Amino acid sequence: MKSHSSPLPRREKAIISWLGITQMQYRNPLLMLWWSAAFPGFGHILLNQYWRGTLFTLFEVVLNSLANINGAMVHSFGGKAELAKQLLNPHWIYGYLIFYLYTIWDTYKKTREFNMHNELAVLENTRIKSFLLSSGEINILERRNPAAAAFWSFMLPGLGQLYNNRVMLGIYALLWWFFYCRFSHVFTACYALFEQGIVQSTRLLSAHWLLFMPSVLWGAVYHSYLMAVEHNSLFKYEQKQFLKERYAGSEIFALEENRGDEIAGSGIV
Amino acid sequence: MRLKKTGVMRLLVVGLFNYSTELEQALRLLESNGIDRSKMMAVPMEADSNRQLISGESRELSFDVGFAAATALGVVGISIGFVLSWGPILWGLISTASGFMAGYFITRLISARKKNAHMGRHACLPELVIIVRCEEESLEQVQMIMHHYGAWKLGIMES
Structure with a gap:
């Protein structure tokens, strides 16, 4: 793994910007595929394709709402297929279905593609920049605690992203979480569970908005966990580069040899 | 001249570390305390050197x-x-x-x-070995810096 002194790196392992750290890393194609199935866009966000991932999540919420996918899912799992059929909006389901399948397929393909490029980037071993001061933000590649990242995103999706310095994604997730909580009425329903009983509580809930929440919550937890793990491995990778570069010219054992001669010499004398 | 040289005891200090920002603090402090960079060495420890070249999940x-x-x-x-x-x-x-x-x-x-x-x-074993050559008089300071900035264990030997 020697770094060559070509003027332009062919493949970079990672870059740092005020938006966060963007990196190539080995990722499991099936896990990425699953997250796209759970929520279109999440797979791409996990692959660090943040712009398209974010736009896909917007697509998902809008198309799902127009086509009534979540409501139909609730009826289907509840064994009322007839109700589900009535609820689905034929104007939108074709487009939704194709879009949904595409994001799943594309995530799988992209993961395999990035895994190859990651391997090549590691072998190329281009020096990583790990410290960024800009006028409005500070971003430093540091060791992170994956459990802390997961914990904060579990308490409030987005906080784990902020902990990992993925600034705008964290704020985006926070905004959506407040929105989901408000429109699913999940907190009033929890309160009603104790005060008025289960039937009243269930009546308060909006199935459509509630059904987004498990994917968003666990998606945020998983993203913050995975990014913390990946930042840690990138931190080691970068520090290894640094140490190799800075302490390459060690004379510790060169001195040893000289000293050996000295002792040998003194033995003769 | 030879007498003068043998009068000073030279030592090797070996420290076990993890990759961390504290480690860089330790190395910079040692340098600013007069230990030349050429008297230091950092050896990354690989759990399994073959694993590096095989693509795939390692956790x-x-x-x-x-x-x-x-x-x-x-x-x-x-x-x-x-x-x-x-x-x-x-x-x-x-x-x-x-x-x-x-x-x-x-x-x-x-x-x-x-x-x-x-x-x-392997995940809970030290990831790096740092070797520093110093003279007896600065030994205490080297030990203190390395301990303070996260050395797991230190070993000292005469050389």
């Missing part, structure tokens, strides 16, 4: 699968909860928790079978 995926299964079962549990007597919130919580447990423990079992267990053992 256990039990949490990853746990989170995925929690989501899947959570969505189904909430949906079914709308027609069950306990309601979507309680069924959502139950199915999410059992999804996570199932995903987590099944993955642990499978990866334990694949003999990935040794990776876990």
Whole structure:
């Protein structure tokens, strides 16, 4: 793994910007595929394709709402297929279905593609920049605690992203979480569970908005966990580069040899 | 001249570290305290040097699968909860928790079978060896700096 002194790196392992750290890393194609199935866009966000991932999540919420996918899912799992059929909006389901399948397929393909490029980037071993001061933000590649990242995103999706310095994604997730909580009425329903009983509580809930929440919550937890793990491995990778570069010219054992001669010499004398 | 040289005892200080920012603080402090960079050495320890060249996952995926299964079962549990007597919130919580447990423990079992267990053992061993050559008079200071900035253990030998 020697770094060559070509003027332009062919493949970079990672870059740092005020938006966060963007990196190539080995990722499991099936896990990425699953997250796209759970929520279109999440797979791409996990692959660090943040712009398209974010736009896909917007697509998902809008198309799902127009086509009534979540409501139909609730009826289907509840064994009322007839109700589900009535609820689905034929104007939108074709487009939704194709879009949904595409994001799943594309995530799988992209993961395999990035895994190859990651391997090549590691072998190329281009020096990583790990410290960024800009006028409005500070971003430093540091060791992170994956459990802390997961914990904060579990308490409030987005906080784990902020902990990992993925600034705008964290704020985006926070905004959506407040929105989901408000429109699913999940907190009033929890309160009603104790005060008025289960039937009243269930009546308060909006199935459509509630059904987004498990994917968003666990998606945020998983993203913050995975990014913390990946930042840690990138931190080691970068520090290894640094140490190799800075302490390459060690004379510790060169001195040893000289000293050996000295002792040998003194033995003769 | 030779007499003068043998009068000063030269030492090797060997420290076990993890990759960390504290490690860089230690090295910079040693340098600013007059120990030349050429008298220092950093050796990264690889758990398995072959693993580096084989592409693929090098860590256990039990949490990853746990989170995925929690989501899947959570969505189904909430949906079914709308027609069950306990309601979507309680069924959502139950199915999410059992999804996570199932995903987590099944993955642990499978990866334990694949003999990935040794990776876990290596995970808690030091990742780097730092070797510093110094003279007797600065030994105390070198030891103090290395201990203070996260050395697991230090070994000292005459050379």
